[in-house]
Amino acid sequence: MVMEHVFGSSLSLQSGLVPRGTRAVVFDSIFEVFLLLGTLVGVVVVGYMLYNAYKYRFGSGNGTVDDERRPSLGELPSGGGGGRKLFTSFFMSMIIVISLISWTYLTLLYVEEGPSAEESLDVEVEGYQFGWRFTYPNGHTTDGVLRVPADTPIRLTLTSADVFHNFGITELRVKSDAIPGQETETWFTADEPGTYTAECYELCGAGHSYMSAEVIVMPPDEYQEWYESTNGSQSVESTNSTQSSGSANSTQSVENTDNSTQPAESTTNIRVSTVSS
Ligand SMILES: [Cu+2]
Structure with missing residues (x-):
């Protein structure tokens, strides 16, 4: 069968x-x-x-062999x-x-x-000490929050700005290396809207255990609304950005996750790597 x-x-x-x-x-x-x-x-x-x-x-009496049938030394039992x-x-x-x-x-x-390019949404993921940055096809960038539509295959292209990281969302069975100078691809589909947690699964420094991001799975129409509100602009949704009105939530959560580490230092790193890339 x-x-x-x-x-x-x-x-x-x-x-x-x-x-x-x-x-x-x-x-x-x-x-x-x-x-x-x-x-x-x-x-x-x-x-x-x-x-x-x-x-x-x-x-029990079973298995007793009389002397005639007993194999002699060197003879294989035929069974x-x-x-x-x-x-x-x-x-x-x-x-x-x-x-x-x-x-x-x-x-x-x-x-x-993985899913084909036509049916999926591509998001670039960059790990850094200590956080995750997500870049959407229109250039919009968020820090610490990944918003995706439900029931849609999401293709992630991972890399790192500094050391080895590993991007994982256990509930969605995603886990993939983020390596500086290299790109790793993975994908996932979330069928249930809700909030999931992405974490770093590669020991990467003092802030490793706080290196998480929120994965917000939205109903597709809500996601579309949000995505269009980003205007396709190069706005940066992160701690060090001064603009972008619609990013209050994610800014908050970035601050939460960064509290424990040296925020000033890591923020400087981000700025430098953004400029240089
Ligand atoms: Cu890490």
């Missing part, structure tokens, strides 16, 4: 066996399949072991059915393992490929 599915899906990637949807859906299906199969294998192996332990228990049991169990294990590998590979290939 499993083999049928795997062969079917390798013929056509759209067969429906390989899970599609948000990253959470994909990774949860991988988890469930492995949990199910692992439990199944465990039950069979432990069950068969207990069955044999009981059947051949001391004094029942000329090794058919061994062959069957080996063959079954092989099918299960190969199927599992193929299925997982195809599933992860889907995650790896």
Whole structure:
């Protein structure tokens, strides 16, 4: 049954066996399949072991071999059915393992490929000591707050202004390196509007544990309204900006997250890197 599915899906990637949807859906299906199969294998192996332990228990009379049938030294015991049991169990294990590998590979290939450029929203993410800066296609930049529409694939291009960081939103199953001088791509889709937390998952300095950002998933029409209000201008929504009226929320949250670190220093760094880039 499993083999049928795997062969079917390798013929056509759209067969429906390989899970599609948000990253959470994909990774949860991988988890469930492995949990199910692992439990199944465990039950069979432990069950068969207990069955044999009981059947051949001391004094049961089972398994006693009279001297005629007892293999002599150097002779391999033939077992029942000329090794058919061994062959069957080996063959079954092989099918299960190969199927599992193929299925997982195809599933992860889907995650790896990500959504197409046409259907997704591109956001650039830059990590710095200690915060996250997001740049939208129209040039609008926010600091500490990422606003995205629900039910839309978001493609993130990550990089870092200084040291290695790692951008992760656990609830949305996103985790990707942000490396200076390099660009890393990842994607996610959030189907539920709400507020999620993005955090840094690479120890990057004294402010690492406070290096978080708010991910606000908005209903698509609300998002569109907000996005249009940014005017496509090069306005910077951050602690050191003096303009942009619509950024009160995010400015606040940036201040919150930066309290613990050396805000003056890091703000200077931002300004310098913005100018130089
Ligand atoms: Cu970091």
